[in-house]
Amino acid sequence: MREYLEVAVEAAKLGGEVLKQYYGQVKEIEYKGEINLVTNVDKRSEKLIVELLNSRFPKHSVLAEEGTDMAGSSEYKWVIDPLDGTTNYAHDYPLFCVSIGLEKKGEIVAAAVYQPIFEELFVAEKGAGAYLNGRRIHVSRVGNLKQGLLSTGFPYDVLENPGQAMKDFRYFVDSAQAVRRDGSAALDLCYVAMGRFDGFWEARLKPWDTAAGILIVTEAGGRVTDFQGGYYSIYRDEVVASNGLLHDSICEVLRRARQ
Numbered sequence: 001m002r003e004y005l006e007v008a009v010e011a012a013k014l015g016g017e018v019l020k021q022y023y024g025q026v027k028e029i030e031y032k033g034e035i036n037l038v039t040n041v042d043k044r045s046e047k048l049i050v051e052l053l054n055s056r057f058p059k060h061s062v063l064a065e066e067g068t069d070m071a072g073s074s075e076y077k078w079v080i081d082p083l084d085g086t087t088n089y090a091h092d093y094p095l096f097c098v099s100i101g102l103e104k105k106g107e108i109v110a111a112a113v114y115q116p117i118f119e120e121l122f123v124a125e126k127g128a129g130a131y132l133n134g135r136r137i138h139v140s141r142v143g144n145l146k147q148g149l150l151s152t153g154f155p156y157d158v159l160e161n162p163g164q165a166m167k168d169f170r171y172f173v174d175s176a177q178a179v180r181r182d183g184s185a186a187l188d189l190c191y192v193a194m195g196r197f198d199g200f201w202e203a204r205l206k207p208w209d210t211a212a213g214i215l216i217v218t219e220a221g222g223r224v225t226d227f228q229g230g231y232y233s234i235y236r237d238e239v240v241a242s243n244g245l246l247h248d249s250i251c252e253v254l255r256r257a258r259q
């Protein structure tokens with residue numbers, strides 16, 4: 001497993017260097033939807049990461065946001081977001097990262113998230129804890145929602161379906177100390193893991209947004225479920241991540257917002 005994590009880190013840093021290199025420069029922007037962007041940098045980062053993983057583990061499957069979907073012959077699958085936080089990146093807002101998770105038989109076993117501007121590298125291995133730049137990290141100890149700093153994001157179809165997302169946001173603004181919308185789900189999860197945030201929820205994320213982050217949260221002592229407090233898989237629609245102490249309260253607010 002150590003070898004897998006080392007290569008995940010190498011790949012995340014390789015992609016991260018690309019993001020850093022083009023940061024602050026004019027990017028080629030294409031639109032996947034009215035507010036859903038992709039840049040030449042997302043694609044370049046994905047290409048280099050996939051080439052590296054392929055060369056080291058030719059039998060592994062690879063799923064990445066910008067089009068890579070390769071079925072290998074082994075039980076391992078790399079799930080990659082080559083640039084999480086593209087809208088931020090396109091605006092030179094420095095919250096974005098590379099996110100790489102390794103799935104084995106449906107379970108995430110290794111994870112690396114790299115934020116190249118602040119040079120923050122989050123890693124986790126199943127059963128071996130979570131680390132930020134080599135130091136063990138833990139979730140926060142905040143036990144009262146009114147003292148909790150929460151984070152969320154809005155799906156790209158928020159303009160067509162604003163209703164529930166806005167209602168959830170409103171309910172949490174009322175219930176928590178404050179709510180942030182930073183624009184990178186993978187970083188949101190890492191920030192829960194290291195205690196900057198006390199909780200996070202979001203609907204309609206994709207496997208590459210959460211694959212790495214959920215292992216980093218659980219290995220840091222946090223909890224990850226769906227909105228009802230049940231099992232979360234990266235192929236499911238709704239995720240709640242928290243320090244554990246606030247988890248039931250967060251699910252309860254989501255339940256009230258649906259009554």
Ligand code: IPD
Pocket residue numbers: 081083084085086087152153154155156182183184185186202204205209
């Ligand atoms: C997005 C970010 C954002 C979240 C969106 C994601 P992208 O990923 O994680 O925080 O709210 O739902 O799609 O498109 O920047 O890789």
Ligand code: CA
Pocket residue numbers: 081083084085185208209
């Ligand atoms: Ca993403």
Ligand code: CA
Pocket residue numbers: 042065081082083084085086
């Ligand atoms: Ca992305």
